[in-house]
Amino acid sequence: xxxxxxxxxxxxxxxxxxxxxxxxxxxxxxxxxxxxxxxxxxxxxxxxxxxxxxxxxxxxxxxxxxxxxxxxxxxxxxxxxxxxxxxxxxxxxxxxxxxxxxxxxxxxxxxxxxxxxxxxxxxxxxxxxxxxxxxxxxxxxxxxxxxxxxxxxxxxxxxxxxxxxxxxxxxxxxxxxxxxxxxxxxxxxxxxxxxxxxxxxxxxxxxxxxxxxxxxxxxxxxxxxxxxxxxxxxxxxxxxxxxxxxxxxxxxxxxxxxxxxxxxxxxxxxxxxxxxxxxx
Amino acid sequence: xxxxxxxxxxxxxxxxxxxxxxxxxxxxxxxxxxxxxxxxxxxxxxxxxxxxxxxxxxxxxxxxxxxxxxxxxxxxxxxxxxxxxxxxxxxxxxxxxxxxxxxxxxxxxxxxxxxxxxxxxxxxxxxxxxxxxxxxxxxxxxxxxxxxxxxxxxxxxxxxxxxxxxxxxxxxxxxxxxxxxxxxxxxxxxxxxxxxxxxxxxxxxxxxxxxxxxxxxxxxxxxxxxxxxxxxxxxxxxxxxxxxxxxxxxxxxxx
Amino acid sequence: xxxxxxxxxxxxxxxxxxxxxxxxxxxxxxxxxxxxxxxxxxxxxxxxxxxxxxxxxxxxxxxxxxxxxxxxxxxxxxxxxxxxxxxxxxxxxxxxxxxxxxxxxxxxxxxxxxxxxxxxxxxxxxxxxxxxxxxxxxxxxxxxxxxxxxxxxxxxxxxxxxxxxxxxxxxxxxxxxxxxxxxxxxxxxxxxxxxxxxxxxxxxxxxxxxxxxxxxxxxxxxxxxxxxxxxxxxxxxxxxxxxxxxxxxxxxxxxxxxxxxxxxxxxxxxxxxxxxxxxxxxxxxxxxxxxxxxxxxxxxxxxxx
Numbered sequence: 059x060x061x062x063x064x065x066x067x068x069x070x071x072x073x074x075x076x077x078x079x080x081x082x083x084x085x086x087x088x089x090x091x092x093x094x095x096x097x098x099x100x101x102x103x104x105x106x107x108x109x110x111x112x113x114x115x116x117x118x119x120x121x122x123x124x125x126x127x128x129x130x131x132x133x134x135x136x137x138x139x140x141x142x143x144x145x146x147x148x149x150x151x152x153x154x155x156x157x158x159x160x161x162x163x164x165x166x167x168x169x170x171x172x173x174x175x176x177x178x179x180x181x182x183x184x185x186x187x188x189x190x191x192x193x194x195x196x197x198x199x200x201x202x203x204x205x206x207x208x209x210x211x212x213x214x215x216x217x218x219x220x221x222x223x224x225x226x227x228x229x230x231x232x233x234x235x236x237x238x239x240x241x242x243x244x245x246x247x248x249x250x251x252x253x254x255x256x257x258x259x260x261x262x263x264x265x266x267x268x269x270x271x272x273x274x275x276x277x278x279x280x281x282x283x284x285x286x287x288x289x290x291x292x293x294x295x296x297x298x299x300x301x302x303x304x305x306x307x308x309x310x311x312x313x314x315x316x317x318x319x320x321x322x323x324x325x326x327x328x329x330x331x332x333x334x335x336x337x338x
Numbered sequence: 339x340x341x342x343x344x345x346x347x348x349x350x351x352x353x354x355x356x357x358x359x360x361x362x363x364x365x366x367x368x369x370x371x372x373x374x375x376x377x378x379x380x381x382x383x384x385x386x387x388x389x390x391x392x393x394x395x396x397x398x399x400x401x402x403x404x405x406x407x408x409x410x411x412x413x414x415x416x417x418x419x420x421x422x423x424x425x426x427x428x429x430x431x432x433x434x435x436x437x438x439x440x441x442x443x444x445x446x447x448x449x450x451x452x453x454x455x456x457x458x459x460x461x462x463x464x465x466x467x468x469x470x471x472x473x474x475x476x477x478x479x480x481x482x483x484x485x486x487x488x489x490x491x492x493x494x495x496x497x498x499x500x501x502x503x504x505x506x507x508x509x510x511x512x513x514x515x516x517x518x519x520x521x522x523x524x525x526x527x528x529x530x531x532x533x534x535x536x537x538x539x540x541x542x543x544x545x546x547x548x549x550x551x552x553x554x555x556x557x558x559x560x561x562x563x564x565x566x567x568x569x570x571x572x573x574x575x576x577x578x579x580x581x582x583x584x585x586x587x588x589x590x591x592x593x
Numbered sequence: 594x595x596x597x598x599x600x601x602x603x604x605x606x607x608x609x610x611x612x613x614x615x616x617x618x619x620x621x622x623x624x625x626x627x628x629x630x631x632x633x634x635x636x637x638x639x640x641x642x643x644x645x646x647x648x649x650x651x652x653x654x655x656x657x658x659x660x661x662x663x664x665x666x667x668x669x670x671x672x673x674x675x676x677x678x679x680x681x682x683x684x685x686x687x688x689x690x691x692x693x694x695x696x697x698x699x700x701x702x703x704x705x706x707x708x709x710x711x712x713x714x715x716x717x718x719x720x721x722x723x724x725x726x727x728x729x730x731x732x733x734x735x736x737x738x739x740x741x742x743x744x745x746x747x748x749x750x751x752x753x754x755x756x757x758x759x760x761x762x763x764x765x766x767x768x769x770x771x772x773x774x775x776x777x778x779x780x781x782x783x784x785x786x787x788x789x790x791x792x793x794x795x796x797x798x799x800x801x802x803x804x805x806x807x808x809x810x811x812x813x814x815x816x817x818x819x820x821x822x823x824x825x826x827x828x829x830x831x832x833x834x835x836x837x838x839x840x841x842x843x844x845x846x847x848x849x850x851x852x853x854x855x856x857x858x859x860x861x862x863x864x865x866x867x868x869x870x871x872x873x874x875x876x877x878x879x880x881x882x883x884x885x886x887x888x889x890x891x892x893x894x895x896x897x898x
Contacts, residue, residue: 156875
């Protein structure tokens with residue numbers, strides 16, 4: 059139960075990371091985040107499932123595809139809306155609807171399944187852990203570590219942090235906000251796409267598959283603080299664990315209700331979340 | 339300092355933000371019909387003191403009593419309903435509306451301060467109240483101009499006009515002279531005196547501009563680093579060594 | 594000004610269309626417009642406060658389930674149950690309003706989103722009360738003043754009256770002192786507070802009104818369709834309302850009305866091309882946000898700037 063919670067939590071972390079990066083830098087609540095997750099999953103379906111590419115390659119390709127589409131969307135639609143919270147939200151909603159409809163076109167309305175690339179189980183103490191979920195967790199960890207190093211040491215990563223904290227000062231210091239915005243959105247979507255690709259073999263793939271992951275990302279990000287990376291990590295693990303406990307004790311519905319109740323509580327009492335800074 | 343007969347009584351007001359003490363043990367009484375000034379060097383805590391009295395901050399300790407009623411932790415809208423209006427240091431106006439609309443909105447807001455106010459018998463305002471206030475501040479000719487198009491000085495005057503629509507007994511003014519040129523400052527001084535003389539409205543001014551305060555106020559409180567260091571008439575403070583001490587190093591005229 | 598008059602006349606004419614074509618499904622679309630328009634009004638009321646509330650479908654659900662349960666389980670006359678549904682939704686709004694409305698901006702949206710999701714989940718999970726996903730069947734027909742509303746045409750007339758009453762009420766509020774105060778709160782809350790405005794009480798009042806309208810719409814919806822499931826009360830419902838309000842435009846209440854007339858028939862008109870329906874929603878939304886930010890109504894009424 060605990061192990062499951064941690065495994066689930068790690069994927070939530072990746073989803074939340076992308077979401078929080080986009081909000082932290084562009085102050086846009088990306089309702090389309092789940093759809094980029096779906097793009098990553100669809101890539102696995104097509105590239106790995108149908109065309110027979112190696113899993114890892116398909117995964118990376120899916121992530122890059124999601125990221126690229128994200129950058130295009132950002133430049134075409136979101137650029138003017140950066141930091142304008144409401145229209146940005148509605149625009150992301152529009153994009154989400156549009157992407158869902160495109161998927162509906164190509165995949166049809168029903169859910170499809172992909173062959174699992176990894177099978178079998180291993181043991182951790184008394185727990186039986188399936189390999190495929192373990193790979194997902196390992197993948198998530200790898201992505202997390204890579205992201206951490208990126209933020210810490212890459213020029214772009216540092217620039218992103220600067221813009222998130224204080225865009226005016228950042229631009230005074232020569233950071234080009236346009237590039238940072240595109241990159242942030244793209245990376246946020248890339249992360250979502252990778253998450254989708256990792257999870258694709260676990261569940262089924264369909265045009266509405268992004269809704270639930272987005273819900274989870276949303277809960278995590280509120281809990282950890284909108285715009286906070288460590289918050290996303292903490293929140294993701296907390297959510298994964300609590301969900302695991304609650305759905306085992308009661309039901310998944312109750313677990314979900316509890317998650318949202320916590321969201322409401324956090325927003326009312328401490329909107330910046332466990333670890334966020336209050337911006338503005 | 340007798341508590342009787344004071345319109346506004348501030349006792350031992352302290353405001354701390356975390357470890358920082360912005361206002362420390364400030365006490366004074368404002369008499370009815372008085373023009374009272376609060377001055378101090380930069381960072382002295384004047385603005386924080388103002389905002390506590392105006393209801394934006396809750397004090398850490400101390401009391402604010404108005405007309406005998408304790409208003410210490412009341413919110414800014416309750417304080418306005420009690421009869422204290424305020425003006426803003428930076429301009430707060432409905433920039434896209436005309437001056438007349440601005441004043442009209444002020445009147446409506448103060449009359450219908452909550453949905454429940456709609457149900458109690460309210461005396462209808464006299465039709466000419468807007469013209470009356472506009473004439474008082476000397477801007478009747480500009481009633482139909484868009485507020486955002488007017489000069490900064492005029493905008494600040496509208497702010498005073500809107501405060502008057504609340505039918506206040508006391509107006510709190512936050513750095514009224516900020517951003518005004520010398521002519522406008524003289525106008526402002528005249529207006530403050532008129533408010534007291536013609537309308538019987540008491541005034542509390544928090545200000546940076548020494549000459550203005552010295553000329554217009556009956557009594558002045560000097561604060562430095564959040565603490566009160568002198569209270570008296572302008573002549574008394576001018577020669578108070580503690581005050582001169584506090585301003586040493588700042589470029590001030592006491593004229 | 595003249596253009597607005599033409600628009601009103603056009604709307605009145607459009608309202609008469611179902612009797613000229615006289616087909617069941619035209620009356621159905623028309624009735625749905627008269628149910629969704631007040632829902633759009635409900636969201637528009639909150640937009641006037643500068644808040645985007647996606648809790649409206651939840652209030653609709655409260656109204657629907659309350660009305661249905663009161664009439665089916667307790668035998669309350671349907672008309673009374675309908676009003677009770679509206680009052681229940683208003684009551685919930687009154688209850689949560691003072692807490693929710695202290696939160697502004699994005700956080701308020703997220704708060705109403707979470708609230709809406711919880712209510713939706715409760716509707717789904719509390720199967721003993723609401724019948725869960727399988728829903729409640731056999732809802733009785735509405736009886737008003739002794740007249741039993743049997744078919745779509747009857748409900749359409751009721752809907753027209755309801756929509757008109759809501760519209761006129763909100764228009765009256767817009768033009769009154771209340772409207773002026775709401776605008777002031779929205780434009781500069783600090784200034785309004787300094788003049789005595791009790792901002793929270795006004796916001797709660799508007800929120801309660803919007804909840805009441807949504808609750809009534811919900812009740813009407815339930816009695817009309819005859820079957821009630823949690824489905825329309827989830828996030829999808831909010832999406833449709835957002836689309837209506839964005840395309841129609843906010844600012845004045847005519848916007849959501851135009852939006853409802855434009856958007857609600859779309860799924861029916863596109864019944865042939867069902868897959869494209871969602872795509873067109875999305876494209877329309879993108880188009881309007883980019884090019885016509887103030888919606889259709891901005892073509893008709895020049896905003897007072």
